[in-house]
Amino acid sequence: MGKTIIEKILQNHTEDRVEPGKIVWIELDVRSARDFAGANVVKNFEKHFPGEKVENPDKTFFTFDCNVPANTIAYAENQHLCRLFARKQGIQVYDVDAGIGSHVMLYEGLALPGGTVVGTDSHLNIMGAIGCFGQGMGDSDIAFAFKTGKTWFEVPETIKITINGTYDYPTTGKDLILFILGKMGAAGALGKCVELYGEMVDRLDLEDRITVASMGTEMGAISIVIPPSDEIIKFYRDMGKKFNPVFADPDAKYSQELEFDIQGLRPHIAKPPHPDDTVPVDELDEIKVDSVFIGSCTNGTYKDIKIAADILKGKKVAPGVMVKVVPATRETYGRLLEDGIIQVLFESGVIVSNPGCGGCAQGQIGMTGKGEVQISTSNRNFKGKQGSGFTYLASTVTASASAITGKIATLPARVIVRK
Amino acid sequence: MKPGILKGRIWVITDPDTDKLINNIDTDMIYHNAHLAVTEIEKMGQYAFGNLTGWKDFPKKAGEGDIVVCGTNFGSGSSRQHAVDCFRALGVQLIIAGSFGAIYKRNAINSGMPILTYPDVDDAKIKSGDEVEVDLEKGKLKNITTGEYLPNADPFSIVQMDIYRAGDLFEYAKALG
Structure with missing residues (x-):
């Protein structure tokens, strides 16, 4: 039986058999924590694995982006706790000057098409913009990921949405996702992945894909996953990155197939x-x-x-x-x-x-x-x-x-x- | 080694008026946010179902080894771990529900608390006070009181069994080395 994008990405990262509803162990290409919840990740790690090393410091990152530079003492202390832990472990810190962690990962090529990324940011499913699995998790889960390089995940069902028609500037990718969100509602894709298709979707550049994927959380989705275009694949190939872009099988099974007409879509709010x-x-x-x-x-x-x-x-x-x-x-x-x-x-x-x-x-x-x-x-x-x-x-x-x-x-x- | 077969007395969490299973029991009904400052697990038991109509006296009635049976979407709402830990504090050894909220499921599995998804829960011939036997690995249920086998629940996944056997997520990590 054919598989959806998310099913194939997970299958490429596990020895378990992937099918919707099944819980599988997956290998993580990137494990990250930001200043929000980062300190709790460190505390959990040091409590449960005192004196031990993270599984792979080259795949582990801190990204400070919430309170930068810290303007409360609590944040300053939490950030510094992470820095000290990172120095000891040889982990790279994208510090208070670096910007939003998910964007750093997307633009530096830490996240790649077909990859798996977790962190403490509830919008980390933004990685779906490049056809990558991303997921925000709690501090226990991320401490475990730091230690083992793995996490478990219940394979979600996938909804296929086809967007018919096109729009022109001043309408943008933001208006497209606001429109889709209005149609789907806050729980319209609860616990599910969403794959997007259609001529306009194919045309979206990296920036518009990021915008669209960043609002999957607002419809309850595990992630909005967009099949990577040639432009996206070239972007990462030009960086010299090696990766396997993943596309859905023609006979992939979807829990729901929806179509929306957006011809001449006006700006939304x-x-x-x-x-x-x-x-x-x-x-x-x-x-x-x-x-x-x-x-x-x-x-x-x-x-x-x-x-x-x-x-x-x-x-x-x-x-x-x-x-x-x-x-x-x-x-x-x-x-x-x-x-x-x-x-x-x-x-x-x-x-x-x-x-x-x-x-x-x-x-x-x-x-x-x-x-x-x-x-x-x-x-x-x-x-x-x-x-x-x-x-x-x-x-x-x-x-x-x-x-x-x-x-x-x-x-x-x-x-x-x-x- | 943690047991793969559990036996215990059942509590079927029903609406006192309709006698039907209550669906959508959220984390505030299970463990109200007024008690979130509590950090010791032993102190959490007294608040279990403290905000669920008809079940406020549950902590007084529940005993070591009991099994709780609930409707669909059990534990929806916030990410609070207290809503899982309050049952562990009371010695409840298993929670069976039609379905679980996603974060609740994650929290329960990570803490080694056995939970079973039971799509046929509405049709299961069980009532509060019955003694049941549950095979976690196979998802088989038997009502010992009536001697009847019940429709199967979804069995534990490999992952869930790995973490449960180890104790919790962190113990599992240590076992991996």
Whole structure:
């Protein structure tokens, strides 16, 4: 019987027979912990395996991205506990300057198509962007993974979604995933993998794939897995990486097969406090914006921030609106600097911070206050997640357009310039 | 070596009004968040089912070696380990349910707490107080009180048995060397 992508990836990493519902041991290509929960991973490891070594320091990483640099004593102490453990074990730390761990892994080629990655980040299933198995887990599980290089996993069923039709700029991958999320609902793919197909999906570049995969968690999915395109495979081959990209068998068995028509899809937005409560932006009543956040593992790439700068260039942020831009990684930040993009943002009145999780993690670049309306390019707008205000989720295009007009209910087409 | 066959007295967790198995028992009904600061397992038993209508006195009634039978989606909700540990504290040796919440399942397996998924739980002829015998490896169930065999449950997976036999996930890691 044929297998889905996730079934084949797991089968390539286990001696057990893989089928949905079965629990199997899998070999892990990457085991990671971030500053959130990292200290508990270390404490668990030292309690249960005192004086012992991690299975393979070359496959084990710390990635600090939540509170960078630490602005609470608790975070500072936790980060330093991880650093000391890492030095002793010979583990590489992507420290407070490096940016979002999942993006570091994706862009440095630690995560590869067909691979397996675990860590303490609940959005680590973002690895599905390149056809890689990624999964966030608790600190006991990750301590065990550090020690053994393995974890167990219940093989999920897979839903196949085919997207019919295409869209053009200013609609982006973010609008596509917000639309799909609205159709699926918060528990629409609970405990399952989702494979995406269709002409538009084939066309998505790495950045849009990251955006789409980063919101699988918001529909309850184990992961959204996108079959790697030639462009994705070339990206990692050019790095000199060796890997086996995995594709579904033609006779793979899916628990459900869905089709969505997106011809001419308009920009979408998620209303607070539910990421799956999505509507076309132009159907919202006029809403005044107090703040804008552009960044996160969903939309913090070079491409995103370049889009923001293209829209904001030569214009000013609306009076009274606070606009915060957080590049995903140090590498992104460097390119933005080199290409004069940070200068453009600065001149239009934007706050640009050092790389990291930014608005999604308390502390790095401020939170919203009571009654504050924020438009954010991130993936979650639950009550309290980004402060006590109201957070709308949208694309970088919509967020940037709103920064200029000071209102959400603005048709992006009126203010954007063509790419 | 931990036993592969368990025998014990059954508690069928039913709604007192309808007498039907309760589905979707979440972690707040099992172990309320008011008691999350408790860290010693021995102290957790007293709060088991403390927020589940009709079962608040469960800790007083339950005894060493008892088996708990529940409906579908048992343990949905938060990731709290307390919701597994409170049963271990009471000496409950097995939890059988129509299905489990994913994180609950992960927590139970990692801590070596035996759980069995039992798709036919609604049709099983068992009532509270019956004595049952359960073969974890085969998923076979027998009601000793009535002498009847029951529909099979899903057997333990290899992984689940590995961790259960070792004690917990960390003991299993030590056994791997």
